[in-house]
Amino acid sequence: MRIVRYRGARGVGWGAWDGDTVRPIPGFGFDKAVRPSGEGELLAAVTLLAPIAPPRNVFCLGRNYAEHAKEGPGADQPLPAAPIWFTKSTTAIADPESDVVVSRSLTRQLDWEVELGVIIGRGGKHIPEERAREHIFGYTVLNDLSARDLQYARGQWFYSKSLDHLLPAGPCLVTADEIADPQDLELLLRVNGETRQHGTTRDMIFSVAAAIADLSRGITLLPGDVIATGTPSGVGMGRKPPVWLEHGDVVEAEIPAIGLLRNRIVFVD
Ligand code: MG
Numbered sequence: 001m002r003i004v005r006y007r008g009a010r011g012v013g014w015g016a017w018d019g020d021t022v023r024p025i026p027g028f029g030f031d032k033a034v035r036p037s038g039e040g041e042l043l044a045a046v047t048l049l050a051p052i053a054p055p056r057n058v059f060c061l062g063r064n065y066a067e068h069a070k071e072g073p074g075a076d077q078p079l080p081a082a083p084i085w086f087t088k089s090t091t092a093i094a095d096p097e098s099d100v101v102v103s104r105s106l107t108r109q110l111d112w113e114v115e116l117g118v119i120i121g122r123g124g125k126h127i128p129e130e131r132a133r134e135h136i137f138g139y140t141v142l143n144d145l146s147a148r149d150l151q152y153a154r155g156q157w158f159y160s161k162s163l164d165h166l167l168p169a170g171p172c173l174v175t176a177d178e179i180a181d182p183q184d185l186e187l188l189l190r191v192n193g194e195t196r197q198h199g200t201t202r203d204m205i206f207s208v209a210a211a212i213a214d215l216s217r218g219i220t221l222l223p224g225d226v227i228a229t230g231t232p233s234g235v236g237m238g239r240k241p242p243v244w245l246e247h248g249d250v251v252e253a254e255i256p257a258i259g260l261l262r263n264r265i266v267f268v269d
Pocket of ligand 1: 060113231
């Protein structure tokens with residue numbers, strides 16, 4: 001099932017997207033059985049919102065694709081021997097088709113990162129790797145937008161990746177039963193129609209299941225938690241010379257099995 005969060009004639013809610021119609025899902029919860037009921041609305045008549053509602057910061061994996069780990073200032077470091085975790089603030093979450101509004105006073109080096117987003121259904125602790133997929137509610141497309149100048153000036157990743165609007169998500173989430181293998185998904189990112197990233201989740205260093213097992217060994221996972229699983233190569237900081245997003249750029253992050261997430265970059269002073 002394709003699930004969206006949307007603003008429609010009856011306000012904001014969750015719904016099932018089928019063809020050109022969205023049907024409401026009353027009492028939606030990430031740890032509940034999901035059943036659409038009631039009258040649908042035309043997709044064209046509603047506004048899609050980010051299809052995630054994490055109960056706390058979004059968990060993120062850094063340097064989780066080998067080719068990407070060799071991009072930028074960390075290129076000479078060894079590949080991670082264990083997952084590198086950081087988080088992004090929930091206030092960074094941005095809707096599909098929304099403008100990403102960023103102040104030039106904060107960054108002039110805004111970069112893109114298409115990522116598979118994993119949404120936890122049933123929570124838990126000490127989740128074994130072989131049972132990790134039982135805890136996944138679904139998947140979405142994330143763009144882990146990153147202010148590289150802040151990232152490397154501050155000695156940590158949180159602030160530079162948590163600025164308001166720096167986590168576009170959507171356009172929908174796809175329930176886990178519809179993704180046969182999360183380690184066999186194509187990821188693409190285009191800027192103004194030009195392909196900048198084209199990878200596959202086969203190249204993750206730590207798989208989705210390994211990441212869930214590692215995280216839940218120390219931190220109890222909650223329904224609705226979101227994990228951003230890292231980005232393949234092709235980010236702006238890895239280009240020679242580096243390339244940054246400009247005012248008016250249209251960024252499309254896509255996982256064809258899930259959908260296409262489009263946002264426009266707007267710089268303000
Ligand atoms: Mg990332």
